[in-house]
Amino acid sequence: MFLAGEGARFEVLDPSDESVVAVLSGLSAGQVEAGISAARAAFDSGEWPHLPMAARAAVMTRFAASLEDRADRLKDLAIREAGCPVGSTVMGAQVQAPLRMAREIIDLILRLPEIEDNPLPLHERVNAHFAVQSVKRWSPIGVVAGISAYNVPFYTALWKVVPALMAGNTVILRPNPLTPLSALVFAEAAEEAGLPQGVFNLVIEAGVEGAQALTSDPRVDMVSFTGSSAVGVEVAKQAAATLKRLVLELGGKSAQIYLPDSVDRAAMAAMSVCTSHAGQGCVLGTRVFVPQESKAEVLEAMAKLLSGVKIGAASDPATQLGPVVSAAQRARCEHFVAAAVAGGGRVVCGGKRPDGLEKGYFFEPTVLDLPDNANPAAQEEIFGPVVSVIGYRDLDHAVEMANDSRFGLSGWVHGKDKVKALEVGLKIRSGAVNVNGALASSHASGGGIKMSGLGRERGVEGLREFQIMTTLNIGG
Structure with missing residues (x-):
């Protein structure tokens, strides 16, 4: 369901000539609140977190196909809102790589076990009083807020949206106000793929009020943020009161x-x-x-x-x-x-x-x-x-x-x-x-230390960030 923004209007400018690419109406504080409520209700009372992984994969495969149908539009937006040269090698990271990775994420999560054995020694498994089985159970974390960066906006958003949804979470995506247009394709794909109401939500705004609500509201369980270290510190401060899980992919000086x-x-x-x-x-x-x-x-x-x-x-x-x-x-x-x-x-x-x-x-x-x-x-x-x-x-x-x-x-x-x-x-x-070489792969995680961030994106480690690991002990 698409709603007209009731907040401040703002312009998206083309960095190449400063012309207006689009004029948007941001969401009001009340609409952001409604989005958080919708995501919380969809997780707590909806079917999405409880679907078998294969069933979610079927929906997310349709989601990925809808994104692929918008490849030309995504390329145009990378040029017009982000200022990425059409002939640049980075254009691959803007469009082709994330589109390929969407399907790879689905396949990767399908291959991850939902239950894993804990390596207990035999004397702890069986004693004179009982026998016990101890396992790790992986399940969705809850409501995930994704706050993406301006430089490769579709890529940085995709590595929040697709793994979080595939893991069974509900998602609220808030793109950078400088490059918000590519985020609209996620909402369109969610509708085309048939995601249940409230499972995916999009917050577009000119300022930071909505982002601050997402990082501080107790109904949000996790924040995945890509951006500068200075802003990442503020995100961590805002999330601290509710001890949200954080994945922060921040600045570098490599x-x-x-x-x-x-x-x-x-x-x-x-x-x-x-x-x-x-x-x-x-x-x-x-x-x-x-x-x-x-x-x-x-x-x-x-x-x-x-x-x-x-x-x-x-x-x-x-x-x-x-x-x-x-x-x-x-x-x-x-x-x-x-x-x-x-x-x-x-x-x-x-x-x-x-x-x-x-x-x-x-x-x-x-x-x-x-x-x-x-x-x-x-x-x-x-x-x-x-x-x-x-x-x-x-x-x-x-x-x-x-x-x-x-x-x-x-x-x-x-x-x-x-x-x-x-x-x-x-x-x-x-x-x-x-x-003597580098790669950016769905199969190899990345992330920073020190002021470059917390947690991991991509790879098994990055996918597990969107899940809770419960130790389940069963005796008899």
């Missing part, structure tokens, strides 16, 4: 360590970061560590490589670097470039708005030469096309600097000596470490 035998590859780090959705990716390796004696040649090669990057509208197939999502995000890039210079750094290339583009939230591909890892540009997540290069004395020094961060989401090691590269990778403290 290190890329290039061994001396692989310095020739380092220049591509700047290209890959800057042209990956204008650097708006939490796992991107924005801190590049190279041998001090090779730093000058790496900086020169990076500047040369980026000099020919095509900056332009996301809809142009020739565009390599599109806009950041908003004027505020562009201002953040400017702020940290200035802070880097004030801290002793140097702008090697870029560092400002490009000439000739009067409209749109564009920022040049930027390489910073930093004197050390303490520089603000090395310590804070910028979330733009900005790469920091830092020299190291030896590999122990590189690892020390890589770990000297309040973040711990991802890390990268590049080396032709695979044994040495792995040895370095094992020393990096991070939720994920990529040694």
